[in-house]
Amino acid sequence: MADTVVARDCEMTISQPEFLRLLPAAVAGAAFEADRGVFTHGDADRGWRIALTPLPDLEHGLIRLPRQRAVFSFRGYSAGRITAFFQRFDLYFARGGG
Numbered sequence: 001m002a003d004t005v006v007a008r009d010c011e012m013t014i015s016q017p018e019f020l021r022l023l024p025a026a027v028a029g030a031a032f033e034a035d036r037g038v039f040t041h042g043d044a045d046r047g048w049r050i051a052l053t054p055l056p057d058l059e060h061g062l063i064r065l066p067r068q069r070a071v072f073s074f075r076g077y078s079a080g081r082i083t084a085f086f087q088r089f090d091l092y093f094a095r096g097g098g
Contacts, residue, residue: 011070055069
């Protein structure tokens with residue numbers, strides 16, 4: 001069985017339903033399972049896992065933004081494949097601003 005590598009541990013300003021809506025395109029349609037904020041793909045030798053944990057909302061005056069702690073783990077992926085995963089993932093989850 002391959003070792004598991006935590007490649008990213010971060011906060012995201014997003015709700016779990018919105019995360020689930022965007023995830024299929026961000027992972028290029030890869031089949032995954034979702035169970036109470038944990039999203040998994042693969043088998044015992046190769047795969048990824050994203051665990052979301054709700055955090056208190058971010059508040060700016062009357063604006064409230066949902067937040068999640070997101071931990072991304074990989075098994076059997078090279079550093080290059082993990083980088084490619086995040087390049088695509090980040091494109092789909094990037095938020096515009098001005």
